[in-house]
């Protein structure tokens with residue numbers, strides 16, 4: 242008989258990835274003891290409660306990536322979930338606009354990716370795009386994604402947390418994983434000996450994984466996402482408006498999001514952060530992390546891999562409200578800088594870098610063995626992907642667990 246110190250599955254991290262893994266495990270193994278430990282006082286305090294809340298459609302990613310299929314399926318699954326559970330869902334779609342001749346090639350590439358991935362995406366003329374969103378500005382053509390939608394990520398996290406608790410999953414908050422010692426998991430609230438351990442630790446996933454001899458060639462590099470909100474009487478867009486992204490890096494460029502509650506915001510940025518939970522000021526300052534991260538950033542700056550120098554220069558300027566509005570102003574007509582005064586809560590992207598190749602990992606990454614499994618690169622759009630991604634993770638665990 243298992244006691245509460247020896248769950249069948251112990252999950253580190255109550256973000257959307259840890260929560261949906263628990264959801265999937267409970268569905269498959271209703272009689273097994275599943276426990277989540279979370280260092281914060283409630284689930285979803287980090288990326289899962291601080292993101293744009295966009296259910297992406299799945300047209301940014303190449304067909305050989307996990308992101309492509311999981312995003313398409315996750316978009317559908319979360320829209321269904323929100324409708325079934327009466328959660329706020331804004332099915333407002335998305336326009337991807339071009340700013341010049343060169344960006345038309347980018348639109349064509351996204352359309353090609355959508356077609357291969359079976360995602361509904363329409364090429365529109367500039368006039369047709371303006372019918373959908375009168376404020377949008379585009380050069381000749383634009384792409385229309387009818388399935389992109391927005392949710393309230395905190396509401397989604399709360400809903401799934403409640404379902405887990407009702408199903409008997411133990412969620413221990415204020416409980417931090419500290420170290421692994423001979424299959425004994427040491428936490429701030431005592432030791433556990435799980436049948437199997439799953440690491441969904443977000444910004445700390447790589448560090449936790451190294452305790453289990455994984456993540457040897459990877460480190461998490463944090464990037465800060467800032468948001469700037471329109472005043473209530475200011476700009477109100479009907480749909481999300483995005484630029485053509487630089488497909489060499491995993492970020493989508495500054496854009497306009499229409500939230501689940503119909504507010505318009507600019508962002509998020511992807512500003513290199515200096516420590517993992519470097520949200521504002523000196524909060525959660527960590528010298529060891531600072532030295533490590535600045536070292537990696539300096540190397541990337543010199544090598545200029547994936548255009549990092551330009552990315553860093555451009556992103557650092559976005560700490561200025563004026564600059565951020567000016568950049569976003571290339572996507573819509575007649576933006577009034579006075580409408581955008583209020584910063585939202587920033588989020589931090591836990592982006593994995595391969596320390597050997599010095600490239601950012603573009604797709605989800607995980608590693609594991611018979612005792613533990615580590616989700617290493619649950620970057621955007623992992624919120625959208627989380628339901629089918631967790632199904633895939635549990636399939637993977639079942640393949641390796643009993644080897």
Ligand SMILES: Cc1cc2nc3c(=O)[nH]c(=O)nc-3n(C[C@H](O)[C@H](O)[C@H](O)COP(=O)(O)OP(=O)(O)OC[C@H]3O[C@@H](n4cnc5c(N)ncnc54)[C@H](O)[C@@H]3O)c2cc1C
Nearest residue numbers: 254256257258280289292293295418443466588622623625
């Ligand atoms: C600014 C921003 C905008 C984004 N926009 C979108 C979007 O529009 N659509 C989309 O699909 N995705 C988006 N994403 C991505 C999405 O939010 C993430 O991919 C997703 O939330 C990752 O979930 P997670 O569970 O892996 O991480 P997290 O939510 O960070 O959860 C990890 C958890 O692990 C806990 N933890 C860490 N260390 C320990 C420890 N030692 N002991 C115990 N617990 C620990 C943390 O406290 C945290 O709660 C965005 C991300 C950001 C930052």
